[in-house]
Amino acid sequence: MSAAARNVGLTAGASSSRMVASAFRQPALARSSRALSSSSSNSSVNGPFKATTPSTSTTSTSPTPSNIDRLSWGKYLQLRRSRRLAGMVTTIPTTFLAGAAAGSYFLTLEIDPSNSIAGLDPIYINASLTLACTGLGWLTGPTVGTSIWALLHRKNAKQIAQKDHDFYEHIKRNxxxxxxxxxxxxxxxxxxxxxxxxxxxxxxxxxxxxxxxxxxxxxxxxx
Structure with a gap:
């Protein structure tokens, strides 16, 4: 075999090996180019922030209307009893304070027995005013107590108001x-x-x- 024939064979073998290598490299290059193009398109759409999807753990722990604690009738009736008790308890100090304040003012005034008011002795008028103020303190006691109670239970105010309405409907119907x-x-x-x-x-x-x-x-x- 001549030298020219050997050179032709070597050249043909080298060219065939290059063709095989390029055939194996083309799919990898195509995949890398597709990945680069997809990443560039995502970056152009999303900007500097990545689009995040909520994980299953987040959605499972997020509060839903079914998971929110609702006020049961037993709990509501207990709260209703404590509200009534608060109004009764605060009646005692409001009555005492109103009577003491009115008595310290009206019963310590200087009275002229010769000056009658509507034909009545001034001491009776002052005593009547003291009793009236004491009664006013007794009447305002439940209002003060329920107001303090509502302030302490303001987080359940809407549910309590709804239960009050439903409870009154039950009472009115039965x-x-x-x-x-x-x-x-x-x-x-x-x-x-x-x-x-x-x-x-x-x-x-x-x-x-x-x-x-x-x-x-x-x-x-x-x-």
């Missing part, structure tokens, strides 16, 4: 007719003020039913 009361058969807790638990509410329903039976029995006797 209470008896007060026109059928008598001395022997008085109306049992017409406004349901003494209800402080589910058990007491059921007892209230039984009392209403007993009142209806007694009232119907009395009407039958009258007839």
């Amino acid at each position: 209470r008896v007719d007060p026109t059928r009361q008598s001395v022997q058969n008085p109306v049992p807790d017409y406004y349901g003020e003494k209800i402080g638990s589910i058990k007491q509410y059921r007892q209230w329903l039984r009392d209403q039913a007993a009142f209806r039976r007694k009232a119907a029995h009395g009407l039958e006797q009258d007839a």
